[in-house]
Amino acid sequence: MNKKTKTLMVVGTSSSAGKSLLVTGLCHYFARKGVSVAPFKAQNMSNNAAVCPGGGEIGRAQAVQALAAGLKPSVVMNPVLIKPESDGQAQVIVNGKPWKSLTAGDYYDQRKMLWKEITQSLDSLRDEYELVIIEGAGSPVEMNLKKNDLVNMKVAEYADAPTLIVGDIDRGGIFSQLLGTYWLLSRSEQELIKGFVVNKFRGIIELFTDGIEIIEEKSGIPVLGVIPYLYDLNIPEEDSVALENLPVQLRTAKDQLVIGVVNLPRISNFDDFDPLDQEDGVRLVYFRNPEQIADLDALILPGTKSTLADLDWLDRTGFSKAIQDFAENGGNVVGICGGYQLLGERIENEGGLESSLGSRNGLGLMPVVTRFLPEKTTSLVSVQVMGNVSWLRDIAGSLLEGYEIHMGQSTSENSWLTIKTDDSGREGMEDGCITADGRIWGCYLHGIFENQSVRRAWLRNLGWVGQDNQSMQESPFQKSLLDLSHALERSLDLGYLEEIIWGK
Numbered sequence: 001m002n003k004k005t006k007t008l009m010v011v012g013t014s015s016s017a018g019k020s021l022l023v024t025g026l027c028h029y030f031a032r033k034g035v036s037v038a039p040f041k042a043q044n045m046s047n048n049a050a051v052c053p054g055g056g057e058i059g060r061a062q063a064v065q066a067l068a069a070g071l072k073p074s075v076v077m078n079p080v081l082i083k084p085e086s087d088g089q090a091q092v093i094v095n096g097k098p099w100k101s102l103t104a105g106d107y108y109d110q111r112k113m114l115w116k117e118i119t120q121s122l123d124s125l126r127d128e129y130e131l132v133i134i135e136g137a138g139s140p141v142e143m144n145l146k147k148n149d150l151v152n153m154k155v156a157e158y159a160d161a162p163t164l165i166v167g168d169i170d171r172g173g174i175f176s177q178l179l180g181t182y183w184l185l186s187r188s189e190q191e192l193i194k195g196f197v198v199n200k201f202r203g204i205i206e207l208f209t210d211g212i213e214i215i216e217e218k219s220g221i222p223v224l225g226v227i228p229y230l231y232d233l234n235i236p237e238e239d240s241v242a243l244e245n246l247p248v249q250l251r252t253a254k255d256q257l258v259i260g261v262v263n264l265p266r267i268s269n270f271d272d273f274d275p276l277d278q279e280d281g282v283r284l285v286y287f288r289n290p291e292q293i294a295d296l297d298a299l300i301l302p303g304t305k306s307t308l309a310d311l312d313w314l315d316r317t318g319f320s321k322a323i324q325d326f327a328e329n330g331g332n333v334v335g336i337c338g339g340y341q342l343l344g345e346r347i348e349n350e351g352g353l354e355s356s357l358g359s360r361n362g363l364g365l366m367p368v369v370t371r372f373l374p375e376k377t378t379s380l381v382s383v384q385v386m387g388n389v390s391w392l393r394d395i396a397g398s399l400l401e402g403y404e405i406h407m408g409q410s411t412s413e414n415s416w417l418t419i420k421t422d423d424s425g426r427e428g429m430e431d432g433c434i435t436a437d438g439r440i441w442g443c444y445l446h447g448i449f450e451n452q453s454v455r456r457a458w459l460r461n462l463g464w465v466g467q468d469n470q471s472m473q474e475s476p477f478q479k480s481l482l483d484l485s486h487a488l489e490r491s492l493d494l495g496y497l498e499e500i501i502w503g504k
Contacts, residue, residue, distance in 0.1 A: 005126040006501050007161035009192070011136035011152050013177035017168040018199035018227070020061040023135045024235060025484040027069040029494070032485060036130040039065035042118040043080040043137060043151040045090070047268035047305040048237070051403035051446075055378045055423040056096020057081065060271065061135075064236050068481050079121035080114055080150070082107075084266070085306050085355065095121070098376050108148045115150055119158060126159075131501065134161055141184035153189045162194040162500045169208075170200035170229060175215065182219055194500045195224040197492065202229045205491075225492035233484060234278060234476035236271035256281035256464050260296040262319065262339075263288045264310045268303040269405070272336055275449040278476045279459065280466055290322035297462050298332040299323065301339025303446065307370075307408075308349060308357040311342055320363055327365050332462060333440045335366075337406050340432070340442030344368030344410065354407050365440050366433045372408040379404050379423040383431060383445060385454070387416030390438025391461035395453045402447035410444070417443055 008026070012019040023039055030037040041062050050063030050073055058078035066073040075096030083091045085101060092099045092107065094117055102110070125132045140152035156163050167177035178196050185193070196215060201208065205226050212223045261273055263286040270286070277284035285292075293299060301323075304310045314320040327333050335343040344362040348371040349355065362368075385398045399420065415430035422429075432443030438461060449455045456466070488494070 005130060005132065006503075007126070007132045007134060007159040008497075008501050009134045009136065009156040009159070009161040009163040011140045011156070011163060011165055011181075013139055013165065013167040013181045014171075015138050017166050017177075018197075019135050019137075019166055020065070021230075021233075021235065021484065022164075022166055022197065022199070022227075022488075023133050024061075024065045024068045024481070025488045026133055027065050028481045028485045029488055030131060030133075031069045036128075037069050038071060038125050038129040038132050039069060039077055039135065040122055040125055040132050041078050041135040041137070041151065042122070042155050043082065043114075044078050045082040045084065045137070047083050047266060048271065049081065049083065049093075049269065049405055051378050051380050051405060051423075052096060053380060053423070054096075055380070057093055057378045057405055058096060060236055060269070065133075065135075067477075076121040076124050079117045083268075083305055086309065091305075096378070111148055111150055115154075118150060118155070122155070122159060132159075134159065139181065140189075141181050143184065153185065153192070156192050157188065161192065163192045164195050164197055164224065165193060166197040166199050168200050169198050169226075170202060174198060174211070178215055179218055182221065193221055195222050195497070197224050198226040200229045201226050222493075222496070224497060227487065227491045230484065230487055234274060234480045235484065236274065252283070254281065255283045256466075257297045257459065257462055258283045258285065258295065259298045259300060259462075260284075260292065261286045261300045261302055262314075262323075264302060264304050264338075265313050266305040266310050268305050269337070269446050270302050272302065272446055272449060273300060275455055275476075276459070279455070279464070281464060282459065288317075290317060290319045293322050293326045293331075296326075296331070298334065299326060301333070301335040301342050301442075303336055303405075304338035304342075306355050307338045307341045308347060308355050308360065310338070311347070311360065311362065312357065314342070314363075323363060324365065327440055330439070333365060334458075335442030336448065337404075337444050337446060340368070340444060341370040341406075341408060341410060343440065343442050344370055344412075344433075346370070347408075348372065366435065366442065367413040368410050368433045368442070370408045370410040377404050377406050377424060377444075379426070381419055381423070381426075381445065382421045383417040383443075384420050385416065386418050386430075387414075387434055389416075389434060389436055391457045392416060392434065392438065394460075395457045398451075398453045400445065400448060400451040400454055402445040402450070404444045404446065406444055416441070417445065 044059035048060040049057045050060045052073040056075035062078040063073040081093035136152040343365045346369045348359045354372040412433035414433045416434045417431040419429045434441035
């Protein structure tokens with residue numbers, strides 16, 4: 001490896017402390033300064049995945065961090081991705097490809113092999129870039145799990161990486177978070193800790209000056225800064241934990257449309273719908289109460305890691321009938337990826353390829369039949385709109401960009417997309433289904449609403465009145481990256497951070 005390459009490790013006091021966002025912001029900050037920088041996370045657990053050029057999949061957060069660094073995502077940035085299928089089992093992605101479905105105990109038995117893949121990936125990044133910023137997972141001091149840890153201080157020690165600990169003050173207990181984490185580390189691990197970061201501060205930061213002094217006095221470790229709570233950042237979340245505390249807000253006077261996304265137990269790639277929420281007059285809500293469907297202008301069934309298990313959940317909770325009634329009464333319903341499969345007539349699972357649940361009928365809202373096969377599709381694609389019904393007439397012939405991650409193949413009588421370019425060689429194949437009146441439709445294309453033409457054509461059909469003839473001068477994502485980078489510049493002692501990294 002390149003001995004001149006530097007590393008920085010960011011660990012947190014818990015999940016959702018702000019590790020991913022901090023790494024994203026730092027990647028963008030250093031890239032803007034002209035540093036060749038790349039992100040790395042040894043092991044991620046999330047059903048929110050992204051597809052890299054060539055077809056491999058990695059955690060969505062690492063793909064976002066790569067974009068923040070001005071790079072194309074690569075499988076070496078996240079060599080191990082764990083995608084939960086149930087409470088006790090998960091699909092393990094190694095170097096971008098599905099490897100095995102394992103229980104936690106079986107997974108730990110494979111840690112020697114996985115550690116080899118992790119170190120090889122990290123070393124390859126260190127050969128190519130000046131700086132690699134490494135993200136931990138959860139907490140580095142889960143004492144019952146630490147002996148099997150492959151992602152926190154074991155990686156920091158391997159890379160000899162100066163390490164920051166970030167804590168979430170909004171949760172309360174910031175002193176026990178930061179100091180407790182530090183004190184539970186081994187002596188060799190403590191020697192790598194070079195700074196604390198206090199995250200998600202609400203209020204007047206100057207009033208926390210004595211808090212900083214207490215942390216530094218009791219640990220001997222400097223606090224690099226206090227980051228305020230950052231509102232309205234249009235940066236995709238790492239996983240569905242972010243959805244747990246979102247309020248289901250009622251319609252307000254300024255809302256032209258309220259679009260609901262069913263918060264499935266195994267929801268995946270929910271950032272598909274962020275572009276809808278960014279349009280003026282559109283409110284996006286995630287919900288788990290079928291009674292709330294009646295108040296919506298449109299309903300979306302998102303992707304899912306386990307289609308059949310979530311279909312069972314829809315049936316048990318009364319969602320299935322509520323969705324069917326909504327559609328029968330003129331409601332607009334959309335399904336993306338697993339949600340598309342759910343809207344169909346039948347899902348075939350011969351041999352238990354997708355789960356232990358057998359074949360069964362779907363919601364029956366579209367003439368689609370899905371059959372699960374051993375091969376998994378992971379691909380960057382462009383598709384062309386070929387449908388000529390309802391709102392599609394305005395965008396017929398348009399090219400759309402996105403990606404696919406799914407088990408199974410679906411056949412439909414009313415396809416509306418044709419694959420034009422594809423990493424896996426499926427050019428010319430058709431995708432999706434739409435009813436004659438355009439109210440109910442679906443497809444496999446993740447990222448479809450990033451395409452302004454289809455997003456605004458569909459919204460107009462729902463009654464949205466917006467500036468659909470104007471393109472956004474700057475994407476919300478790029479603007480948020482810059483806002484985040486500037487917030488870190490204002491909040492952190494980046495001069496000292498660079499001394500930590502470069503050893504000056």
